[in-house]
Amino acid sequence: MEGYEVIFAGSNFIRLLSGLWVTVRISLISIGFSLIFGFIVGIAMTGRSPLIKALCRVYLEIVRMIPQLVWLFIMYFGVTRMTGLNLSGEAASVIVFTIWGAAETADLVRSAFQSVPVHQFESGRALGLSQFQLYFFVILPQAVKNLFPNIINLATRMIKTTALISLIGVTEVLKVGKQVIDANRYDAPDAALWVYGAIFLMYFAVCFPLSLLSRRLTERKE
Amino acid sequence: MSGNIIEIRHLRKAFGDHVIFSDLSLTVKKGETVVIIGPSGCGKSTLLRCLNGLEPIQGGTIYLNGKPLEYGRKSLVKIRQKIGMVFQNYDLFPNMTVLQNILLSPVKVQKRNRREAKEEAEQLLEKVGLREKADAYPDALSGGQKQRTAIVRSLIMHPDILLLDEITAALDPEMVHEVLDVVMELSRNGTAMLIVTHEMAFAEAAADRVIFLDGGRILEEGEPQAFFHSPQTERARRFLSAFTYSES
Amino acid sequence: MDWSFMTEYAPLFAESARITVMIGGIGTLLALVTGLICAWIMYFRIPLLRQIAAVYTELSRNTPLIVQLFFLYFGLPKAGVVLSSELCGIIGLTFLGGSYMAESFYAALKTVSVSQIESAESLGLSRYQTMRYTVIPQAARAAVPPLCANVIFLLKETSVFSAVSLADLMFTAKDLIGMYYNTTEILIMLAAFYLLILLPVSVLFSLLERRMNRGRI
Numbered sequence: 001m002e003g004y005e006v007i008f009a010g011s012n013f014i015r016l017l018s019g020l021w022v023t024v025r026i027s028l029i030s031i032g033f034s035l036i037f038g039f040i041v042g043i044a045m046t047g048r049s050p051l052i053k054a055l056c057r058v059y060l061e062i063v064r065m066i067p068q069l070v071w072l073f074i075m076y077f078g079v080t081r082m083t084g085l086n087l088s089g090e091a092a093s094v095i096v097f098t099i100w101g102a103a104e105t106a107d108l109v110r111s112a113f114q115s116v117p118v119h120q121f122e123s124g125r126a127l128g129l130s131q132f133q134l135y136f137f138v139i140l141p142q143a144v145k146n147l148f149p150n151i152i153n154l155a156t157r158m159i160k161t162t163a164l165i166s167l168i169g170v171t172e173v174l175k176v177g178k179q180v181i182d183a184n185r186y187d188a189p190d191a192a193l194w195v196y197g198a199i200f201l202m203y204f205a206v207c208f209p210l211s212l213l214s215r216r217l218t219e220r221k222e
Numbered sequence: 223m224s225g226n227i228i229e230i231r232h233l234r235k236a237f238g239d240h241v242i243f244s245d246l247s248l249t250v251k252k253g254e255t256v257v258i259i260g261p262s263g264c265g266k267s268t269l270l271r272c273l274n275g276l277e278p279i280q281g282g283t284i285y286l287n288g289k290p291l292e293y294g295r296k297s298l299v300k301i302r303q304k305i306g307m308v309f310q311n312y313d314l315f316p317n318m319t320v321l322q323n324i325l326l327s328p329v330k331v332q333k334r335n336r337r338e339a340k341e342e343a344e345q346l347l348e349k350v351g352l353r354e355k356a357d358a359y360p361d362a363l364s365g366g367q368k369q370r371t372a373i374v375r376s377l378i379m380h381p382d383i384l385l386l387d388e389i390t391a392a393l394d395p396e397m398v399h400e401v402l403d404v405v406m407e408l409s410r411n412g413t414a415m416l417i418v419t420h421e422m423a424f425a426e427a428a429a430d431r432v433i434f435l436d437g438g439r440i441l442e443e444g445e446p447q448a449f450f451h452s453p454q455t456e457r458a459r460r461f462l463s464a465f466t467y468s469e470s
Numbered sequence: 471m472d473w474s475f476m477t478e479y480a481p482l483f484a485e486s487a488r489i490t491v492m493i494g495g496i497g498t499l500l501a502l503v504t505g506l507i508c509a510w511i512m513y514f515r516i517p518l519l520r521q522i523a524a525v526y527t528e529l530s531r532n533t534p535l536i537v538q539l540f541f542l543y544f545g546l547p548k549a550g551v552v553l554s555s556e557l558c559g560i561i562g563l564t565f566l567g568g569s570y571m572a573e574s575f576y577a578a579l580k581t582v583s584v585s586q587i588e589s590a591e592s593l594g595l596s597r598y599q600t601m602r603y604t605v606i607p608q609a610a611r612a613a614v615p616p617l618c619a620n621v622i623f624l625l626k627e628t629s630v631f632s633a634v635s636l637a638d639l640m641f642t643a644k645d646l647i648g649m650y651y652n653t654t655e656i657l658i659m660l661a662a663f664y665l666l667i668l669l670p671v672s673v674l675f676s677l678l679e680r681r682m683n684r685g686r687i
Contacts, residue, residue, distance in 0.1 A: 003548065003595060018632055067629035067670050077647055080658040157534070165536035167633060174540065181544075190548035196541040201531055207532035274592050276559055295597065302594040314591035317607040327593040377592065 003190040007198050013181050016195075018171035020202050023162040026090060026170075030097035030162075031155050037098065040106020045110040056106065063103040069164050071096045076168040089170035097158060104154050112147040113139065149217040155212045160203065173199055225252050227287060227383045227414045228273065234281030235265075235272055235362060241437045242268050244314075253412035257425040260435035261461060266418040268434075270385045273416070274307045287382060303332060306376030307385040310392050312368040314360040314375070320347070321356040325374045332379065339378065346374045350404050364374070366397030370404055375436070383414040390421055422465050426450050434458045475543055475652050476659060478495040487663045493556060493636065494628040496682065497563025498621055505571020513579045523572070531567035536630045538562050543634040555636040559628070567624045574620060576596035578613035579605065614682060625668060639663050 007013055009150075045056045076092040079085065087095075116139050122132040166174040177195045185192045235242045242265040250256050258266050267373040269308065271277040271285060275291065275298045284291045291301055314323050321343060328339040347353045350370040360368055369389055376384060390398045402424045409415060409428045419425055425432060425446065432449045434442040434457075442449060444460050453459045508523045530538075539562045542553055553561065582605045590600040632641035643660040647653055 055580075065672065066664055067626040069629040070657075070661055073640075073643065073647075074657050074661065081653045116545065147633050159530075160534040163536045164630065166536075192543040193541075193548040196537065196545040200537050200541050203533045203537055203674055204529060208528060211528070211532055276592065298591075299596055302592055309585060309589060309592075311585055313583075313585050315590070315604050315608075316587065317604070317611070327595065330599055330603065331594040331596075351644050379594065400529040402580050 003188050003192075003194040004186050006180060006188045006191040009184075009192055015176050015180065016173055016198065016202070019171065019176035020199075020206070022090075022170065022172040023165065024159060024206060026097065026165065026172075027091050027158045030094050030101050031151075031158055033094070033098040034101025034105045034154075034158075035151070037102035041102060041106035042109025042113070045106060046113045046157055060103045060107055063100050068096065068100060071100065072164060072168050077108065081102070087170045091166060092163070092168060093165045093170060097162070100161075100171065101138045101154065101158060104157075105151070105213050108142075108147055108150045108154065112150070115146050117143045149214040152210055152214040156157040156207045156214070159207055159210075163203070173202065226250065227252055228286070229285040229288075229414065230251055230273075230280035230282065231268075231285070231314075233272065233279060233284065235268060235277065235279050239436065243309075246438065246440065247282075248433065248440065250414055250416055253414055254430045255374055255409040255413075255415045255417065255428055255429050256433060257417045257419060257421065257429035258433045258435055259422070259425060259461075264435045265438045266435055267387050268385050270307065270416065270418060274305050275301055275384060276282070292460070299331070303327075303379050304382045305385060306379055306381035308369070308372050308387065308389050310375055310388045312360075312365070312372045312392075314358050314368055314371055315364075318369050319357050319359055320352065323360070323371060324378055327375070328378050343374065344347070348349075349407075350374055356394055364397060365393045366400045369393065369397075369401045373401075373408075377408075377413075383416060384408070386415060386417045386419070388420065390416050390419065422450065422462070434461070436461070472652050472655050475650070476655050479646060479656075479659065482642055483639065483648075483659050483663050485641045486637055487667060488639040489636065490625075490628050493559045493638070494563065494625045494630065497628070498552050498563040498567060498624045500560065501567025501624060502617070502621075504577050505573075506570030507559045508568060508572035509575030509579060512576050527569035529571055530565055531573075535562055535627050536633055538565055539630060539634045541580070555631070555634050557640075558634050559631045559636050562631075563627065565626055566627065567620065568572070570620045570623065571617065573618035574613055575609075577616070578609040581612045582608045584658055611682060615679050618679065622668060622672055625671065626664075629664075632645045 007016070041056055044052050046094070047053070064175060072092065075096045076087065080087050080092075120138060120142065121134065122137040129138065162165060162172070162182050166172055177199050181191045226249045228248075230248045233243050233246040233248075235469075236247075246269070250331075258269065260266055268277060272279050273352060275293060280295060286304060314320075318326065323341070323347045324346070325336065325339055328334045328342075329336050329436070334365060341470040344353065344356065344371070345391070347356055350373065352367060352370055352374070355367060355371075360371070360373070363371065372386075373389075380436060389405075391399055393401065400420065402421065405417070406424075406428050417425075427446075432442075432444060432446045433440055434449065434453075434455075436457055441455050442453060449458070450462065453462060483609070506637055508527065511519045511523045513658070539558055542558045542562055543555065546553060586604055589606045595603065628638060629640045631638045632644060635641065639660060643656050646656045
């Protein structure tokens with residue numbers, strides 16, 4: 001059998017796709033949680049309390065400074081060991097990506113709010129809008145317009161980073177790929193080239209449209 | 223030589239299908255200050271940009287000192303040393319001091335002696351009242367000071383003609399005067415200039431000749447006195463009346 | 471906390487940190503070069519090369535480093551191209567980082583406005599002189615913050631190298647976790663060594679940026 005035939009032999013392609021779905025699903029769940037927590041933290045960061053601002057800043061910097069793979073290891077091997085909790089690889093991934101994603105979202109929310117010019121706040125107040133009306137009708141729509149392409153970018157980064165979870169034992173597309181390669185070791189010794197090439201293109205097929213969308217939205221904004 | 227610095231014959235300029243000039247002719251004599259006025263979008267700025275080779279032209283010929291302009295890269299470099307241009311937004315280089323901005327072209331393009339060029343730069347700065355700003359960066363200057371620097375930056379190349387493209391349009395009102403004073407002085411000293419401006423009082427005072435441009439055509443041309451006080455065309459009358467406020 | 475365990479294995483971590491820094495450093499440098507070339511091609515819209523650069527940046531930006539590495543390390547040998555772990559790491563990081571660097575350089579070049587360029591041209595500067603005296607000095611300032619961010623991003627990405635059996639920090643940690651039960655100590659060491667690499671770089675960069683914002687260099 002030729003290497004490229006392995007990709008489509010039997011249920012291999014479906015298996016690869018469902019492996020890809022595992023990473024995408026984990027990304028989507030994590031992005032969902034990230035948005036919820038990120039908005040809360042982000043709005044806290046635009047507030048007045050210097051203590052809360054400082055705490056948020058520290059959280060953001062610590063999360064960012066250490067590679068995501070290290071966080072995955074800490075969550076999967078460390079926290080389970082220390083607490084005796086039995087976390088699955090998937091659960092550990094969702095927790096880590098949410099903590100990371102929330103930090104990034106918070107920073108995006110903060111800069112989106114701060115990018116709305118001061119005179120917008122002032123002219124809103126001058127029109128006699130209440131604090132709630134000001135935020136809901138004037139500031140939020142403008143902030144969201146700045147925010148949207150960045151959130152999509154974050155989702156793309158999230159999906160790419162999810163590729164790491166095979167290293168803490170989650171059966172996703174790379175792991176499935178390896179199983180397929182191993183199973184065909186004798187019939188198709190060059191399968192690795194084709195299978196990993198296919199996975200490369202699969203990721204591209206998922207991330208590229210998102211990148212395009214984000215770019216379109218950014219261009220339209222300008 | 224006919225004494226014409228610039229002679230434009232049958233200029234045609236279009237952006238795609240959008241024709242700016244279909245057939246425009248114009249001359250600027252030695253030592254003459256010509257002011258072009260007209261409504262926005264009439265092609266004033268485009269005309270200056272064509273003269274400096276920033277815009278390619280689609281037809282006609284532009285003569286500089288009797289010789290037709292060529293648009294190759296090498297000849298453009300030569301032309302631009304003969305034709306100075308000052309822009310609305312000054313466009314000083316923010317990474318250089320005032321003096322460095324001024325010396326860039328004489329030293330790097332004209333390969334003049336640095337010390338001699340520096341002396342001249344300092345004299346020119348003195349003349350426009352910026353001697354003490356020589357080592358300041360553009361960030362630290364006011365709009366008027368930036369624009370005066372930009373004028374010096376062009377003057378130091380000893381151009382045959384200076385093109386001024388709405389050089390006071392971006393300035394705060396109180397700074398307009400200091401810049402126009404400099405231009406007025408140049409005009410008195412016989413520097414040939416082609417000026418696009420919306421400052422009507424200045425145009426009347428400085429111009430040897432006024433050209434009223436509208437829709438890519440010269441509608442009126444003449445002495446400033448005559449043009450501003452008894453314009454011949456209805457279009458010019460209406461245009462000029464917009465500059466004086468009267469309750470209707 | 472088992473301190474004797476930590477002191478015993480600290481040299482091992484230090485050695486793998488050295489490998490992380492070395493491969494990460496070489497990869498980052500090559501990424502800078504790649505990025506510079508691509509940005510140049512994109513800025514001057516050089517035909518054909520421009521299309522190639524566009525395809526490259528899209529492929530590089532829209533795929534994870536670990537997949538790129540798997541293809542290089544496990545896939546390519548089947549086509550007769552056998553690369554060592556170290557070489558895979560360097561090539562992978564260059565491939566990934568080149569597009570990020572290209573984008574930063576390109577955006578920086580684009581911050582120099584058309585009117586600045588016209589102003590230079592109207593002074594009679596040649597194309598080369600315009601680049602040399604006005605565009606590049608201004609673009610260089612604009613490029614520093616995003617380039618610094620890219621360097622830190624790439625250094626963090628090196629953690630994936632362990633997946634192609636490069637004996638970096640991650641690899642050592644995984645190895646030790648497999649052999650001993652001192653998981654907590656190992657993970658603390660792992661995070662500490664990454665901080666030891668990344669914190670100084672990050673502090674250095676923010677000092678540099680602050681300095682640049684304060685005055686001209």
